[in-house]
Amino acid sequence: MTQGVPELVEKALAGDRRSLSRLLSLVENGYPEGKEAMRLLYPRTGRAHVVGITGAAGSGKSTLIFALAQELRRRGRTVGVVAVDPTSPFSQGALLGDRVRMQGLTSDPGVFIRSMASRGAVGGLAPATMDVVSVLDAWGMDIIIVETVGAGQDEVQVMDAAHTVLVVTVPGTGDEIQAIKAGILEIAHILVVNKADLPRADILANQLAEFVNLDKEDGWRVPIVRTVAIRGDGIGDLVEAIDAHGRHLETTGAGREVGRERARRRLLYALFGHLWEEALRLAQEDGRLEELVEAVAQREIDPYTAARRLADRATTRGR
Ligand SMILES: Nc1nc2c(ncn2[C@@H]2O[C@H](COP(=O)(O)OP(=O)(O)OP(=O)(O)O)[C@@H](O)[C@H]2O)c(=O)[nH]1
Numbered sequence: 001m002t003q004g005v006p007e008l009v010e011k012a013l014a015g016d017r018r019s020l021s022r023l024l025s026l027v028e029n030g031y032p033e034g035k036e037a038m039r040l041l042y043p044r045t046g047r048a049h050v051v052g053i054t055g056a057a058g059s060g061k062s063t064l065i066f067a068l069a070q071e072l073r074r075r076g077r078t079v080g081v082v083a084v085d086p087t088s089p090f091s092q093g094a095l096l097g098d099r100v101r102m103q104g105l106t107s108d109p110g111v112f113i114r115s116m117a118s119r120g121a122v123g124g125l126a127p128a129t130m131d132v133v134s135v136l137d138a139w140g141m142d143i144i145i146v147e148t149v150g151a152g153q154d155e156v157q158v159m160d161a162a163h164t165v166l167v168v169t170v171p172g173t174g175d176e177i178q179a180i181k182a183g184i185l186e187i188a189h190i191l192v193v194n195k196a197d198l199p200r201a202d203i204l205a206n207q208l209a210e211f212v213n214l215d216k217e218d219g220w221r222v223p224i225v226r227t228v229a230i231r232g233d234g235i236g237d238l239v240e241a242i243d244a245h246g247r248h249l250e251t252t253g254a255g256r257e258v259g260r261e262r263a264r265r266r267l268l269y270a271l272f273g274h275l276w277e278e279a280l281r282l283a284q285e286d287g288r289l290e291e292l293v294e295a296v297a298q299r300e301i302d303p304y305t306a307a308r309r310l311a312d313r314a315t316t317r318g319r
């Protein structure tokens with residue numbers, strides 16, 4: 001590295017976008033420099049409103065994010081976007097029609113768009129995403145929007161990092177609710193019926209109202225917001241619903257509790273990652289890993305006992 005992490009952090013915080021990109025790569029890949037950056041940046045986090053957007057592939061999440069970002073900019077707010085799905089148009093350019101609109105956004109200094117490429121990172125997708133969000137938070141973005149397809153457990157965990165979760169649904173040809181992955185609707189603070197220009201949008205909205213428990217434990221009632229993302233219809237209502245949920249978290253104190261839970265989770269993820277990396281590094285250094293692999297393969301030792309031996313060495317180090 002030609003420059004140290006503190007210098008890189010300083011340049012990024014002064015507004016340099018290339019330094020910010022480099023920092024994000026360090027953090028996303030879980031490099032030691034990324035951890036050093038987190039040590040410097042974490043005290044500056046906690047200001048941003050983190051909004052998660054999930055829903056089936058093709059439901060219009062990215063289009064919705066473009067429209068939301070534009071509306072938020074009109075209202076004078078800065079916006080960070082983290083797209084977790086590697087097939088996202090943010091990284092792949094699959095949405096050619098949106099290219100022009102997107103370029104308008106990316107040349108705006110009040111917007112920063114990042115796509116996550118680190119699927120399968122050691123320690124998991126969720127902690128890597130949370131760190132990327134933290135960097136954008138420290139950088140001063142007012143709202144940070146995270147997009148995932150919500151297909152797997154990993155992505156549900158990513159949504160745990162958000163203050164406000166939007167689940168995007170689209171009208172179909174019947175059995176709308178059945179078509180939506182069970183359980184995903186329940187994590188929503190706001191339900192979005194996108195593609196409301198298509199027939200059956202009313203049926204979907206009614207089914208959501210009927211079959212989803214809209215009253216949350218903390219007293220929040222989940223609104224159902226209809227949007228036509230390609231035309232920008234309903235986006236103002238959506239921003240207002242997001243803001244209302246932010247105010248709800250603040251005024252009821254629910255946000256503090258969620259913040260503590262989030263802190264607990266991040267500490268535990270970090271602990272897991274740290275122990276794993278330490279144990280693996282030591283085991284690889286002196287060839288002990290291969291010895292134990294062989295012993296497990298030969299049925300001389302079971303995998304749990306072998307793992308405990310490697311873990312013990314990591315935790316007794318430095319005693
Ligand atoms: N008719 C209609 N089409 C829409 C609307 N919003 C988005 N689309 C279209 O739906 C398609 C998918 O939109 P995306 O924004 O890429 O959806 P996505 O959920 O981000 O997709 P993945 O990231 O691949 O999961 C595109 O062709 C959009 O133009 C809408 O409100 N109405």
Ligand SMILES: [Mg+2]
Nearest residue numbers: 061062088089
């Ligand atoms: Mg997308």
